Amino acid sequence: MTDILIALIPAVMWGSILLVSAKLGGSPYSQTLGLTIGALLFSIGAYFIVQPELSTKAVIVSFISGVFWTLGQKNQFSAADQLGVSKALPISTGMQLLGTSLFGVFVFGEWSTRTQLMIGIAALICIIIGVLFTSLKDKDEKGEEGKKSFTKGMIILLVSTVGYVAYVVIIRWFEIDGWTAILPQSVGMIVGAIILTIRHKPFDKYAIRNTITGFVWATGNIGLLLAVPRVGVATSFSFSQMGIIISTLGGIFLLGEKKSKRQIVFVIIGCLLIIAGGVLLGFTKK
Numbered sequence: 293m294t295d296i297l298i299a300l301i302p303a304v305m306w307g308s309i310l311l312v313s314a315k316l317g318g319s320p321y322s323q324t325l326g327l328t329i330g331a332l333l334f335s336i337g338a339y340f341i342v343q344p345e346l347s348t349k350a351v352i353v354s355f356i357s358g359v360f361w362t363l364g365q366k367n368q369f370s371a372a373d374q375l376g377v378s379k380a381l382p383i384s385t386g387m388q389l390l391g392t393s394l395f396g397v398f399v400f401g402e403w404s405t406r407t408q409l410m411i412g413i414a415a416l417i418c419i420i421i422g423v424l425f426t427s428l429k430d431k432d433e434k435g436e437e438g439k440k441s442f443t444k445g446m447i448i449l450l451v452s453t454v455g456y457v458a459y460v461v462i463i464r465w466f467e468i469d470g471w472t473a474i475l476p477q478s479v480g481m482i483v484g485a486i487i488l489t490i491r492h493k494p495f496d497k498y499a500i501r502n503t504i505t506g507f508v509w510a511t512g513n514i515g516l517l518l519a520v521p522r523v524g525v526a527t528s529f530s531f532s533q534m535g536i537i538i539s540t541l542g543g544i545f546l547l548g549e550k551k552s553k554r555q556i557v558f559v560i561i562g563c564l565l566i567i568a569g570g571v572l573l574g575f576t577k578k
Contacts, residue, residue, distance in 0.1 A: 298531075318498025331509055332482050335502070338501035353468055354472070357458075376543055377543030378541075389573060422563065428558045462481050
């Protein structure tokens with residue numbers, strides 16, 4: 293039971309990030325900077341507790357991975373600002389799962405058996421349908437302004453996905469351990485945040501407030517690192533996807549994002565399909 297609770301930490305923490313940052317306020321730029329400051333402070337503490345060995349390769353690769361993560365997170369904040377949390381995060385999660393899965397198949401040679409291939413294809417179908425369901429527009433969103441806003445939000449999410457997928461793939465490509473990566477990665481995150489946000493003067497009270505989201509993110513990251521040896525990659529990976537339920541329903545009921553009854557039904561079904569796809573992908577990694 294304890295192991296399962298630990299495995300659920302990433303879902304709860306990461307699913308809460310956009311909700312917490314929305315409540316704390318600020319622009320996507322101050323939110324991004326604040327998050328990375330909090331993550332760096334947390335990572336410094338974790339590093340001195342675990343004290344992993346740091347090679348030159350691990351430092352460089354982890355740093356670059358952190359910069360790409362910031363590209364993903366900053367644009368996810370921007371997309372949430374454009375589309376709303378309840379729409380942006382499910383679509384973002386689906387895109388990330390698709391992107392990392394395709395890299396896994398074509399670059400790392402995963403899904404080598406017929407069973408893995410069948411499960412993987414079923415997972416991708418679930419994710420694609422889930423993304424389509426969560427992105428369903430209501431009648432009042434189908435005007436010219438609604439189309440422009442949706443198109444802009446989707447372009448931002450594509451950029452976000454590139455950042456997130458690169459963040460995962462680089463670490464995987466060079467086989468860097470999560471505990472080893474945690475400090476140099478967080479340094480890359482904050483450097484990336486400064487580069488991406490400096491023009492917009494992000495150093496304000498909201499950046500300070502959003503250090504809390506950094507602690508939230510880092511707690512989820514530590515939870516995942518602790519869960520993998522306890523319950524395995526497949527289960528921990530699958531559980532981490534469940535955070536979209538928190539962010540999606542939280543966006544609707546806590547942040548008051550307007551949805552028609554029809555949209556709420558399709559968003560919930562879409563989230564469940566994306567989670568199902570994530571769980572199925574977890575089985576392909578066994």
